[in-house]
Amino acid sequence: MTLCAAVRPARHGVRIVCLGGLASLYVLGAGWLFHAELKSSLGMSSARVTEVAKPLRDALVAVLGDSRLLLVGSAVLLGGWALAAPGLARRFAVCLPLAALLGLLNPHTAGWVAVNVTGPAYWRSLWAVPLPIVLALVLSAPLHLGRVATRPLLRGAAWLILLTTFACLVPRSGGLSRANAVRLGWPQIKVPEAAYRWAEEVNRRAPAGSHVAVPSDIAVWIVTQHHHVYPLVVRDYLHAPAPHLSRQALRQRVAMQSFLDAPELVDATPELFRQGLDRFEVRAVCLVNDPRAEVARSILQQSGFTAALVRDDYVLWLRPAQAPLPQPVRP
Numbered sequence: 001m002t003l004c005a006a007v008r009p010a011r012h013g014v015r016i017v018c019l020g021g022l023a024s025l026y027v028l029g030a031g032w033l034f035h036a037e038l039k040s041s042l043g044m045s046s047a048r049v050t051e052v053a054k055p056l057r058d059a060l061v062a063v064l065g066d067s068r069l070l071l072v073g074s075a076v077l078l079g080g081w082a083l084a085a086p087g088l089a090r091r092f093a094v095c096l097p098l099a100a101l102l103g104l105l106n107p108h109t110a111g112w113v114a115v116n117v118t119g120p121a122y123w124r125s126l127w128a129v130p131l132p133i134v135l136a137l138v139l140s141a142p143l144h145l146g147r148v149a150t151r152p153l154l155r156g157a158a159w160l161i162l163l164t165t166f167a168c169l170v171p172r173s174g175g176l177s178r179a180n181a182v183r184l185g186w187p188q189i190k191v192p193e194a195a196y197r198w199a200e201e202v203n204r205r206a207p208a209g210s211h212v213a214v215p216s217d218i219a220v221w222i223v224t225q226h227h228h229v230y231p232l233v234v235r236d237y238l239h240a241p242a243p244h245l246s247r248q249a250l251r252q253r254v255a256m257q258s259f260l261d262a263p264e265l266v267d268a269t270p271e272l273f274r275q276g277l278d279r280f281e282v283r284a285v286c287l288v289n290d291p292r293a294e295v296a297r298s299i300l301q302q303s304g305f306t307a308a309l310v311r312d313d314y315v316l317w318l319r320p321a322q323a324p325l326p327q328p329v330r331p
Helices: 003-005 011-022 027-044 046-050 056-065 069-084 088-103 107-118 121-126 131-139 152-169 195-205 217-222 245-261 263-267 272-277 289-304
Strands: 211-213 282-288 308-309 314-318
Touching: 003 011, 003 088, 003 152, 046 131, 056 069, 056 121, 069 088, 069 131, 088 121, 088 131, 107 121, 121 282, 195 217, 195 308, 195 314, 211 245, 217 245, 245 272, 245 282, 263 272, 263 289, 272 282, 272 289, 282 289
Parallel strands: 211 282
Antiparallel strands: 282 314, 308 314
16 A cells, blocks of 8 residues: 555556565465464354454544544545645555555455454554544645745644644643553553563462463463463463364363453352363462452362462462372363
8 A cells, every 4th residue: 555655657656566565465475374274273253253343433433532533533534635735645645544444444344354354353453544644644734735825934824723723622632641641751661560560470479381370461461571471361362273272172261261350250160160270280370359259269278279479459379389289170
C-alpha cells in the first residue's frame, strides 16, 4: 500500500511496485504456514472465530472511543484526501485508508480477517490504518491552501486556529494526561507493576524448570523474564502444536487456568483442581488472597503446599522440590 501511494502512475512505477511486493512475499508465506499449523492443532473454525471477531464499529470504538474523536476520525478516513496537499500526500491519503477499509475493515470480510490475519482481537486491524498521518495532513491543510495568493500570515493563522480547535474540542483528554496512563519520568518497562512484580517473585522462588499455576494477568509476564519457570497457560491461543500438546491436554491446562482466575470455581469441582496439581506436577501456585479461595487453599495445604509469600492481593504457595509428588493422574 505504501509503494502504491509513493510511486508515480507510470510503467516504471508499476515495476517498482512489483519488485517491492516480491520482497515482502516471504512474510505472507510464513504467516500462512503458521496459521495452517495453528488451525490444524487447535481445530479453529471460521464460524467460531467469526463470533469472537468485532465488527467495524466496535473496532473503531475500541481504538477511538465513542465520542467526538470517533466522528472526526471516521470523517478523516473517508474524506481526508480532499484536504491533503496534491501529489504524494494525497496519494497516501487515498491509497492506504482505501486499501485498509476494503481489505481489513470491511464488515463483510471481518470473519475471514479474524481467522487469517488478526486473530480474535479484530480491532488490531486498525493498526494498518494510518489515521494519525492522515489527520496531520488534514490539520496542516491551511498551510498549503491558497499558495497562489501569497499570504503566509493568513495561512499560519488559519492553521493555528484549526489545530487549537481540534486540541481543545475533539480529544477527551490531553496526550500527556494521566487519564491516558501517561507518566513523565525516566524510561522504564511499561507493564502493570503489581503483576510484573509477582511474576518476578514466582520466577525467583519456584524451583527452576518447574510448572507453575498462576492467574492470567501474571502468567503473561513470567515468560518475558530470563530463566523463567513454565506457566500452564500463557494465552489460550498461543501453545505448542500437536503432537507436542494434544487438544485434551490444552483443555486441561485451560481448566486449571480458570481455577486461578476465578477460584470460586474450585468449590464445585475440587477434585479437578487437586488432580490438575498432580497431573502437571505443579510446584508453585499464585492464588488470590480472598475468601473466595478458601476451598482452593485447603486443597493446596493437603497437597503439600506452604504459603511462601503473603500479600494483600495474592499468596504464593510452594511445594518443596524435595517433597515427593503424588502419582500423576493420566487422562
